[in-house]
Amino acid sequence: MAMDGAGRLELPTDVLVEILLRLPPSSRRRVRLVCRLWRSIIDEHTTEMQSRATALxxxxxxxxxxxxxxxxxxxxGRYTQLWPRDTAGPYFLDRGSLQLIGTCNGLLCLCDNEEAPGGAVTLVNPATDEELPVPPLPCACPFVPSLERCTYWENWHKAYSFAYHPTSGQYKVVHIPCSISEEYKFDALHVLTLGEASWREVPAGPAEGVRCNLGAGIVSVDGTTYWVVENAGASWVVSFDLDNEAVARVKGLPGHPAGPENYHLTEVHGRLGIVVHGLSRTTEVWVLDKGQRKWSCRYNLTRHEVTRPYFVYGECILTLEESLIRGHYRHKGMWASNKAVPVRVSRRAHGTRLAVIDDEWCQTLPYVKTMEPLSIYMLPIDNA
Structure with a gap:
């Protein structure tokens, strides 16, 4: 064991590697922030950091x-089923009620909309075939099934987000303030930290006249969750800091979207982005700078639809063409060298075929396989 210049003991690299490999993946991701040496060791010797995210x-x-x-x-153009399920029988016919809320570090967060109110939220690790149900969302409105209407609401999942805070290593499920229907109004934000037994309510500011645009989606980027609200003809982005759990108004929308159905939130290289569909089948993607002060146009696509909610995977961007998902990559003439100039993808850029799937029923999200066990979060559920 050697001494460094400041008189501190230094562990041999091989010993440090053995110690870090004994930590669970969530802890390793946190200790990457300690110093360059630890970050380098973890990146080079752990499978979860070596594998690059693919498209789910x-x-x-x-x-x-x-x-x-x-x-x-x-x-x-090959793709494989991530986690096989029985596709025969009546169970399969009802799977439209099961929707994906989001993905974080190889974990999937699902919502069964058939369970009302709020849906039944479950965490899944496809690599270990583990499932972890989370406590039901607290709801002030009693649910009384009626033969005159559906017994579940098909859009419960749209009000949730599944997020990871890189510094604390905590996973959180967030339910934003919204009105699902006349019977179910949520005026406060609810947060569940994975491993805790119950949800917590967080004040979200005045709700009078404010409507959440669930169609724009909810995106979590680098420890912050974002969504869009509307009031009196104006729209703006709202943020929820997963660390201090504070809600704040961030910024108005860029690109002058023609209506609430013509834009949605996304993530672009660790920054909040918004996809705006314009006239003449043009699509612009705007990105918010690190200080959350200015939007800049990062992508400009002509006659190409990008996948939703995520379309940027490293140097590859995904587009939709009827039932085809195509990948477009950096090449001369298509990608600008000056970052201030938007990346332009013309209608003549065909890209590489990656998958053939019903685009109308397809969502794309990043996925990296992990062997992190869900059992470490299995604490008693408070059903009171």
Whole structure:
């Protein structure tokens, strides 16, 4: 064991590697922040950091997850079912009620909309085949099934977000203030930290006249969850800091979207982005800077639809063409060298075929396989 210049003991690298490998993946991701040496060791010697995120394809009609085998230019267009389910019998016919809320570090967060009010939220690790149900969302409105209306609401999942805070290593499920229907109004934000027994209520500011645009989606980026609210013809982004659990108004929308159905939130290289569909089948993608002061146009696509909610995977961007998902990569003439100039993808850019799937029923999210056990979060559930 050697001494460094400041008189501190230094562990041999091989010993440090053995120690860090004994930590669970969630702890390793946190200790990467200690210093460059630890970050380098973890990046080079752990599988979860060596593997790059691929695209998870979620079929919203059948409730089945697939992963694209290869996101490179040489892709054969193959994709495989991530976590097999029985596709026979009446159980399969009802899978439209099972929807994906989000993914974090290889974990999937699902919501069964058939369970009302609020839906039944479950965490799944497809690699270990573990499932972890979370406590039901607290709801002031009693649910009384009626033969005159559906016994479940098909959009419960749209009000949730599944997020990870990189510094604390905590996973959180967030339910934003919204009105699902006349019977179910949520005027406060609810947060459940994975491993805790019950939800916590967080004040979200005045709700009078404010409506959440669930169609724009909810995106969590680098420890912050974002959504869009509207009031008196104006729209703006709201943020929820997963660390101090404070709600704040961030910024108005860029690109002058023609209506609430013509934009949605996304993530672009660790920054909040918004996809705006304009006239003449043009799509602009705006990105918010680190200080949350200015939007800048990062992508400009002509006659191409990007996948939703995520379309950027490293140097690959995914677009939709009828039932085809295509990958577009950096090449001369398409990608700008000056970052201040938007990346332009013309209608003549065909890209590489990555998958053939019903685009109307498909969502795309990042996925990295992990062997992190869900059992470490299994604490008693408070059903009171």
């Amino acid at each position: 394809l979620w079929h919203t009609w059948y409730g089945i997850a697939y992963v694209v085998d290869d996101l490179s230019k040489s892709s054969t």
